[in-house]
Amino acid sequence: MTADQETFLLLSAYQDGELSPGEALAMERRLAAEPELRQRAERLRTLSGEVRNALATPPASDALRASVVQQIGFRRAAPHRSWFEAWQLMAAVLLVGFFGGGLIGGGTGIWLAALGSQPTEDAVVAGHLRGLIAPQPFDIASSNRHVVKPWFNGRTTVAPDVIDLTDKGYPLAGGRIDVVGGKAVPTLVYRHDQHVISVTVVPRIGPMPKGEDQRDGYTVRHWSAGDLTYWLVSDLDATGLxxxxxxxCDSPGGAM
Structure with missing residues (x-):
């Protein structure tokens, strides 16, 4: 097997969620460091979507379905709705949409943004956990924001404001690249006592109110400022967070 074939198999397994945590971390770092590999990943993702769409053909006819069921020995599934029943259901949905559209239209953007936030939350929590099990929770170790901020140039499309809070008891420890939605994004790493605080910065996907969640002993918070959304993950207590x-947020160049 050539190195190219091995990379393709690893990339396919990564997108299908079949790699071990260590292998997934290695692939995410390669995606962050290799623009050509990121392009191949995007093409593979697009191709997979097109294949799924192409396979989403109308269901087989009742006669064909009955023949297959008889040959393989399974009992026939519950019958489909009749055409008239399906039409009634569709009409009801359209009427609700027509009359309720004016009432709920304003909240559609918030609902879609909230729907899309779950995969983002999963990704930022996974990035934080991978950082904790790695030898160090960052790719570049520095408490100097003038070192950390330029390091992200060319590695991500997001240019985060790097805030130095050393004199406030939250020293900057460094930065790393995480992968959210298949794209490399910057994560700032801070420390407080023995706790690690990850602040991942992603492009804003829509109107999203501030929020907080608890995941396996970790607090996850997010807020938006301008065209960016900030995701904070840590096991620090509520007062410290x-x-x-x-x-x-209140520091010069902060996120509010």
Whole structure:
């Protein structure tokens, strides 16, 4: 097997979620560092979507379905709705949409943004956990924001504001590249006592109110500023997180 074939198989397994955590981390780092590999990943993702769409053909006829069921020995599934029943259901949905559209239209953007936030939350939590099990939770170790900020140039399309909170008890430890939605994004890493705080910065996907979640002992918060959304993950207590968030957002060049 050539190296090219091996990379393709690993990339396919990565997109299908079949790699081990260590292999997935290695692939994410390669995606962050290799623009050509990221392009191949995007083409593979697009091709997979097109194949799924192409295979989404109308269901087989009742006669063909009955023949197949008889040959393989399975019992026939529950019958489909009749054409008239399906038409009634569709009409009801259209009427609800027509009359309710004016009432709920304003909330559609928020609903879609919230729907899309779950995969983002999963990705930023996974990035934080991978950082904790790695030898160091960052790719570049520096407490100097003038070192960390330029390091992201060319590695991500997002240019985060790097806030130095050393004198407030939350020293900048460094930065790393995480992968969210198949794209390399910057994560700032801070420390407080023995706790690690990850702040991942992603493009804003729509109107999304501030939020908080608890995941396996970790607090996940997010807020938006301008065209960016900031995701914070840590096992720090609520008081410490509140202080950090306030200091981060209120600092010159902060996210509020």
């Amino acid at each position: 509140n202080t950090f968030e306030r200091l981060f």
